[in-house]
Structure formats: C-alpha cells, structure tokens
Amino acid sequence: xxxxxxxxxxxxxxxxxxxxxxxxxxxxxxxxxxxxxxxxxxxxxxxxxxxxxxxxxxxxxxxxxxxxxxxxxxxxxxxxxxxxxxxxxxxxxxxxxxxxxxxxxxxxxxxxxxxxxxxxxxxxxxxxxxxxxxxxxxxxxxxxxxxxxxxxxxxxxxxxxxxxxxxxxxxxxxxxxxxxxxxxxxxxxxxxxxxxxxxxxxxxxxxxxxxxxxxxxxxxxxxxxxxxxxxxxxxxxxxxxxxxxxxxxxxxxxxxxxx
Amino acid sequence: xxxxxxxxxxxxxxxxxxxxxxxxxxxxxxxxxxxxxxxxxxxxxxxxxxxxxxxxxxxxxxxxxxxxxxxxxxxxxxxxxxxxxxxxxxxxxxxxxxxxxxxxxxxxxxxxxxxxxxxxxxxxxxxxxxxxxxxxxxxxxxxxxxxxxxxxxxxxxxxxxxxxxxxxxxxxxxxxxxxxxxxxxxxxxxxxxxxxxxxxxxxxxxxxxxxxxxxxxxxxxxxxxxxxxxxxxxxxxxxxxxxxxxxxxxxx
Amino acid sequence: xxxxxxxxxxxxxxxxxxxxxxxxxxxxxxxxxxxxxxxxxxxxxxxxxxxxxxxxxxxxxxxxxxxxxxxxxxxxxxxxxxxxxxxxxxxxxxxxxxxxxxxxxxxxxxxxxxxxxxxxxxxxxxxxxxxxxxxxxxxxxxxxxxxxxxxxxxxxxxxxxxxxxxxxxxxxxxxxxxxxxxxxxxxxxxxxxxxxxxxxxxxxxxxxxxxxxxxxxxxxxxxxxxxxxxxxxxxxxxxxxxxxxxxxxxxxxxxxxxxxxxxxxxxxxxxxxxxxxxxxxxx
Numbered sequence: 001x002x003x004x005x006x007x008x009x010x011x012x013x014x015x016x017x018x019x020x021x022x023x024x025x026x027x028x029x030x031x032x033x034x035x036x037x038x039x040x041x042x043x044x045x046x047x048x049x050x051x052x053x054x055x056x057x058x059x060x061x062x063x064x065x066x067x068x069x070x071x072x073x074x075x076x077x078x079x080x081x082x083x084x085x086x087x088x089x090x091x092x093x094x095x096x097x098x099x100x101x102x103x104x105x106x107x108x109x110x111x112x113x114x115x116x117x118x119x120x121x122x123x124x125x126x127x128x129x130x131x132x133x134x135x136x137x138x139x140x141x142x143x144x145x146x147x148x149x150x151x152x153x154x155x156x157x158x159x160x161x162x163x164x165x166x167x168x169x170x171x172x173x174x175x176x177x178x179x180x181x182x183x184x185x186x187x188x189x190x191x192x193x194x195x196x197x198x199x200x201x202x203x204x205x206x207x208x209x210x211x212x213x214x215x216x217x218x219x220x221x222x223x224x225x226x227x228x229x230x231x232x233x234x235x236x237x238x239x240x241x242x243x244x245x246x247x248x249x250x251x252x253x254x255x256x257x258x259x
Numbered sequence: 260x261x262x263x264x265x266x267x268x269x270x271x272x273x274x275x276x277x278x279x280x281x282x283x284x285x286x287x288x289x290x291x292x293x294x295x296x297x298x299x300x301x302x303x304x305x306x307x308x309x310x311x312x313x314x315x316x317x318x319x320x321x322x323x324x325x326x327x328x329x330x331x332x333x334x335x336x337x338x339x340x341x342x343x344x345x346x347x348x349x350x351x352x353x354x355x356x357x358x359x360x361x362x363x364x365x366x367x368x369x370x371x372x373x374x375x376x377x378x379x380x381x382x383x384x385x386x387x388x389x390x391x392x393x394x395x396x397x398x399x400x401x402x403x404x405x406x407x408x409x410x411x412x413x414x415x416x417x418x419x420x421x422x423x424x425x426x427x428x429x430x431x432x433x434x435x436x437x438x439x440x441x442x443x444x445x446x447x448x449x450x451x452x453x454x455x456x457x458x459x460x461x462x463x464x465x466x467x468x469x470x471x472x473x474x475x476x477x478x479x480x481x482x483x484x485x486x487x488x489x490x491x492x493x494x495x496x497x498x499x500x501x502x503x504x505x506x507x508x509x510x511x
Numbered sequence: 512x513x514x515x516x517x518x519x520x521x522x523x524x525x526x527x528x529x530x531x532x533x534x535x536x537x538x539x540x541x542x543x544x545x546x547x548x549x550x551x552x553x554x555x556x557x558x559x560x561x562x563x564x565x566x567x568x569x570x571x572x573x574x575x576x577x578x579x580x581x582x583x584x585x586x587x588x589x590x591x592x593x594x595x596x597x598x599x600x601x602x603x604x605x606x607x608x609x610x611x612x613x614x615x616x617x618x619x620x621x622x623x624x625x626x627x628x629x630x631x632x633x634x635x636x637x638x639x640x641x642x643x644x645x646x647x648x649x650x651x652x653x654x655x656x657x658x659x660x661x662x663x664x665x666x667x668x669x670x671x672x673x674x675x676x677x678x679x680x681x682x683x684x685x686x687x688x689x690x691x692x693x694x695x696x697x698x699x700x701x702x703x704x705x706x707x708x709x710x711x712x713x714x715x716x717x718x719x720x721x722x723x724x725x726x727x728x729x730x731x732x733x734x735x736x737x738x739x740x741x742x743x744x745x746x747x748x749x750x751x752x753x754x755x756x757x758x759x760x761x762x763x764x765x766x767x768x769x770x771x772x773x774x775x776x777x778x779x780x781x782x783x784x785x786x787x788x789x790x791x792x793x794x
Contacts, residue, residue, distance in 0.1 A: 071335050
C-alpha cells in the first residue's frame with residue numbers, strides 16, 4: 001500500500017503551474033464534451049490530441065501511461081469485450097460462435113462507451129498527477145469553499161492508507177491465531193467480525209480526541225481564514241477557463257440541436 | 260431558512276472528523292470483504308453510520324466524497340457512482356430521523372428502502388455513463404438476462420433489484436451492530452444521537468420486516484419474468500407508503 | 512495578577528452518575544507554573560478541559576460556578592476564542608495531528624490559518640516556533656512519520672505558535688518512552704524559563720518537583736491539597752490516597768517508619784534530596 005494516497009509527482013512544467021481550478025475545469029470540459037458530443041470519434045480525439053499530449057507537456061507521460069495501463073486498460077478491456085458480445089440489437093453480424101453474436105453495432109457502441117470512460121478516468125489521472133491535493137484545496141478555499149471541506153478531503157487521503165495498513169496488521173494477526181479467511185461462506189462471514197470490529201471501534205474512538213485537537217487549533221474560528229501558500233492565478237488561467245466554458249456550451253448546444 | 264438550518268444541524272466538529280474516518284471504514288471494509296470473497300460489497304457502512312448519527316445531509320456528503328475520493332485515489336471504477344452513494348447516505352439519514360434505525364427490524368426496513376433507491380439510481384448512472392454492462396461481478400446476471408431476450412434497461416433493473424437489497428440490508432445491520440457497540444456518552448457528541456437510541460423490537464416493525472422478505476421474494480421472481488419486477492416495486496411502494504403513514508400517525 | 516480564576520466550579524458530564532469536578536477554587540497567577548496531580552478519575556482532565564473552554568462548549572453538560580480566563584468568562588465566549596486564551600495539548604500525540612496537512616511546517620501553521628494571520632507574519636512565527644521547539648530539521652517531514660516525542664513537540668509547537676496566555680498540558684508525556692519524555696520536558700522547561708503561564712497535569716512527580724511553582728492535588732473532583740511542590744509531594748495524606756508519589760519519597764517514608772530517616776527532616780522528592788537525607792541519617 002502506498003504510504004501517501006496521492007498520485008502527485010512534483011515536477012516543474014507549464015502544465016503544473018496552471019491554476020488547479022483551470023486544470024479541474026479542463027478535466028470537466030473534456031468529460032462533458034466526450035459524453036455530449038454527437039460524434040462517435042470525439043472521445044478518441046480528445047484523448048489523442050488533448051489528454052495524452054498534455055501528459056507529455058506536464059512531463060508525467062511515464063507515470064500517466066503506467067497508471068492508465070494499471071487502472072484503465074483492464075476495466076475498459078473487460079467492458080469492451082462484454083458489451084461487444086452481449087449488447088442486444090444490431091443487424092450487421094461480424095461473426096458468431098456458440099451463444100455469442102458480435103455485430104458492427106455492438107462493437108461500435110462498446111467502443112463509444114469505452115472511449116468515453118477512457119477520457120473520463122485518464123483526464124482525472126492527468127489532473128491528479130500534476131496537482132497537489134493541498135494546492136487544489138487551498139485554491140478552492142480561497143474561492144469560497146468552506147475550510148471544513150479542505151479538512152475532510154486531505155484528512156481522508158491521509159487516513160485511508162493508515163487504516164489499510166492497520167487492516168493488514170489485523171488480518172495477519174488473526175490469521176496467525178488460526179482464523180480461516182477461506183472455506184465455506186459461513187466460515188468467511190464469521191471471519192468478518194474479528195477483522196472489522198477492532199478496526200472500526202479503534203478508529204471511532206480516535207474521533208473525539210482529534211475533534212478536540214483541531215478545536216484547540218481554532219478550527220471553528222469565525223475569523224476569515226488565511227493560507228500559508230499562495231496559489232497563482234494568471235490571466236492565462238482566467239482566459240483558458242472562459243475558453244473551456246465556451247467549448248462546453250458549444251458541445252452541449254450541438255448535442256441539443258442534433259437531437 | 261428551514262432547509263439551511265436542517266443542513267447546518269448535521270455538521271459539528273465531530274461530524275467533520277468522523278467523515279474521513281467513515282470513508283476510510285467504507286474503503287477498508289470493502290477491501291476486507293473482497294479478501295474474504297463474500298457475495299456482498301458492504302462498502303457503505305461508514306456512509307450509513309454518518310447518516311444515522313449526524314443526519315441525512317452529512318450522510319449524503321460522506322457518500323459523495325467517499326466515491327469521489329475512492330474513485331480518484333484507489334479505483335477509478337468507483338467514480339461514476341457517487342450520486343448513488345450520496346443517495347444511500349441521504350436516505351439512511353432520512354429513515355433514521357424518522358426513527359427507523361432503533362431496532363433490528365426497523366434497520367432491516369431502512370436497508371430495504373435504501374436498496375430500492377440505490378437500485379434505481381445506479382440503473383440510471385449505469386445506462387447514462389457505462390451503457391449497461393459494468394466491470395463488476397453482478398454484470399454476469401445482466402448478461403445472462405440479455406441472453407434470454409430482455410432489453411438492456413429491464414436486465415439492468417432486474418439485476419439491481421436482485422443484488423441491492425441483500426447488500427444494503429447487510430450493510431445496515433452491520434452499521435447497526437457498530438452503533439450498538441458505541442457508548443451513549445460518545446454518541447452524545449454527534450448532532451443526532453437520538454437517532455441511535457436503541458429500543459426493543461416491536462411487533463409492527465417485525466411484520467413490516469417480514470413483508471420486506473415477501474417483497475424480495477417477488478423481486479427475485481423477476482429473474483424469470485419481468486412482470487414480477489413491476490409487481491414487486493408496486494408492493495414496495497405500498498410498503499413505503501405504509502411505513503410513512505405509520506410514522507406520521509405515531510407522531511400525531 | 513491572576514490569569515485563571517475558578518470559583519466554586521462544579522461540573523457533571525452528560526449521562527454520568529456523579530460530578531467530575533466539585534466545588535473547585537483555583538487561581539493561577541501570570542507566569543506561574545502549576546502542576547496538578549491525582550489518581551485516575553480525580554478530575555484532572557476535566558480541569559484541563561474546563562480551563563481551556565472545552566467544558567462546557569464541547570462536552571455540554573452543566574457547568575456551575577465561574578471560570579474566568581484572561582479576564583473573560585469562558586461561558587460568554589466561543590470555543591475558538593477560549594482556546595486562543597488557553598491552549599490545550601494532551602496525552603496522545605498521534606491524535607493531536609490535525610490530518611489536514613502534509614508537513615510539519617504546514618501543521619504548525621494550521622492554527623494561524625484558522626485565526627486569519629497574514630501570510631508573511633505566519634511564516635515568521637512558524638519559523639521562530641520551529642527553532643524554539645528544536646524541530647527546525649523536521650519542518651519538511653510528514654507529521655505522521657515522526658517518533659512519539661517528536662510528534663508531541665510538534666503538537667506543543669502547534670499550540671504555542673498561537674500565543675495563548677495560558678498553556679494547559681494534560682499528561683503530555685504519559686505515552687512517551689524515556690527519550691520522548693526527556694525531549695518533551697526539555698521543551699517545557701524552556702517555556703517555563705521564559706515565564707509562560709502553565710497548568711500541567713503530570714504523573715511523573717520528579718519532573719513536577721523540578722518545574723512547578725505550585726502543586727495542586729485532586730481527588731474525587733476536589734482539591735485536597737495545594738502548595739509548594741516539596742510540601743504537597745511529601746504530604747502523608749497523598750500516600751494514603753494512592754497518589755503516585757516519587758519512589759524516593761516512598762523509600763524515605765518507609766525509612767522514617769523504620770527509624771532510619773532523620774526525625775523532623777522533610778521527606779525527599781528527588782534523588783539528590785534522598786541522598787542528602789540518608790547521608791544525614793548515617794552521620
């Protein structure tokens with residue numbers, strides 16, 4: 001398990017230095033356009049001419065491709081095969097064997113779905129590789145997101161790996177005491193309680209002390225919060241965001257007009 | 260104003276600290292369940308917990324954030340389902356506010372109501388974003404039903420209404436077991452400890468709980484004929500109305 | 512001038528059977544270092560929570576009597592205002608890490624961000640605090656990747672950087688190993704030397720004897736003794752009530768009963784005093 005739950009790679013690049021909101025806007029624009037565009041090739045083009053080149057601009061191409069390979073290819077591959085085989089309807093048969101009948105329509109539909117999923121996830125991977133979570137949160141807090149949200153997000157990212165390593169310790173400990181994590185269903189259900197119990201109650205007990213600790217640091221202060229870091233927001237950023245908004249509007253309009 | 264106050268009530272510092280822990284509980288229990296290869300997900304235990312002791316809005320936020328963070332940091336497949344998780348937290352909180360999280364039978368009813376909403380919502384997300392066949396194990400049912408000549412939407416709905424009740428009722432019962440293990444003094448720090456005030460099983464809840472089983476059996480019938488799905492849902496709707504009526508009458 | 516003033520304070524937690532504090536009167540003067548000792552359940556933590564405002568703001572329940580810190584009644588202000596006057600650090604260093612930050616530097620700055628301190632001033636204050644706490648070399652590390660002693664010093668620094676008028680410490684070393692204990696006490700000693708007002712709950716009476724201007728003994732929610740450390744820490748009443756007194760005091764007490772300790776000589780708290788006393792007895 002990774003010690004930190006964060007994809008972020010610290011590098012200096014033109015893409016890294018964009019404002020986090022601009023990058024987030026880019027992600028959402030890519031997704032909305034990929035899903036609303038009436039053309040079947042749009043998502044492919046967005047990936048090939050948008051997401052992928054930007055990974056190179058951000059100098060994270062290696063990490064990007066590895067993450068896509070690890071997280072995306074198995075899932076989209078599975079969905080592509082299943083949908084090609086099983087999507088109903090479709091008249092132009094490509095081939096068939098046993099109970100399966102693969103048609104041009106089912107393959108086309110599967111490709112469309114998969115290319116859209118590919119854009120959605122890969123755009124987020126690119127965003128996460130080039131944006132530190134606390135930079136995003138600092139920027140969003142400055143724009144009016146309540147500070148409590150920033151706390152929840154960053155805290156979650158730090159607690160999950162801690163709980164995962166605790167879970168692994170508990171699983172190992174229970175196994176060494178002879179608990180079976182295999183066997184019949186009843187066996188496995190019985191194994192659930194001694195694994196989940198200590199983990200859940202242990203972490204819930206800590207909640208009260210942690211609440212006291214952050215209250216002691218003025219968490220509920222009504223004064224206007226400031227931030228240690230300054231996140232740059234240039235004219236280029238603002239211009240880009242308007243441009244992206246325009247693209248999204250155009251894409252949605254095209255969808256509505258095309259029916 | 261009333262709405263704003265209702266939202267505000269859900270959030271105190273304990274809530275803000277509990278939410279990250281609850282999300283981690285979702286993730287870790289979800290992963291333990293995978294290790295044990297159980298036929299359920301149980302990945303909304305934390306969300307339900309927040310919904311009950313902090314309220315529906317906090318539950319909704321927990322669900323939405325859980326799937327977003329899970330999706331962005333661990334497994335992208337979780338990402339599109341955040342609206343479903345949001346509704347799970349909200350409906351749980353809403354039921355708990357109506358007193359439906361105080362004994363085993365009532366919790367079972369809550370689990371069933373949550374399952375109905377989750378099944379419908381995830382069918383919508385599935386049809387809009389994934390196209391019907393997902394990468395999860397339950398898609399095998401969908402695929403089988405497609406082979407019997409069902410339409411995609413029928414197959415997806417049937418799958419969801421078969422799978423969700425088992426999972427959400429188990430999840431709700433596990434969340435209830437956790438709440439019962441927490442001290443009154445500890446629970447009192449959260450915004451809505453009264454939702455978790457455990458009471459004895461009552462007859463009305465038992466009868467409705469038994470009816471839930473009957474409805475589920477009808478829903479299982481939809482595996483063979485889609486008509487059973489609509490009948491099951493109609494009976495569910497009557498059941499929901501009955502639960503609402505009973506709780507209104509009790510208050511009056 | 513007293514900076515903390517508790518008058519006839521009684522408090523009971525919600526859902527509990529009996530009051531945690533009963534009729535407490537306590538004054539702490541500016542620059543004073545007051546140590547609180549007592550067995551488990553004596554009300555030591557409750558006293559800390561009361562001075563720092565968590566009682567009643569966080570724990571609810573009913574607080575009777577008056578608690579005035581820095582001239583303001585705690586009940587009359589918000590919790591965030593209370594903790595600015597009386598900063599609280601407690602036992603478990605791990606649970607005091609906010610979780611909202613990735614580095615020690617950011618962690619210490621967290622409180623200042625919440626108080627709306629301007630960026631330049633914030634940086635300067637954090638840097639000064641890192642130096643004073645002797646943790647400047649940890650600034651870029653993750654707070655989770657530190658030893659217990661280091662984490663506790665970060666926790667103390669995170670509170671001190673907010674410049675409270677009183678520092679409230681609830682057994683800050685009870686979960687530390689000997690090295691961590693020495694690190695944390697080294698820092699507290701430095702603070703005491705600068706004249707910071709401190710209220711500290713502590714079991715380790717040898718350390719208490721070394722720092723405290725005054726010792727308050729709590730039992731069953733009542734103050735049962737208070738005064739100079741060498742008086743209170745050798746009070747026979749405390750030994751009878753199962754207070755964890757120093758082993759030197761206990762040894763000398765046994766020696767006194769066996770007629771081996773000079774009659775009329777005060778019982779020792781520290782090793783040095785014990786050695787002196789036994790030398791005198793031998794002479």
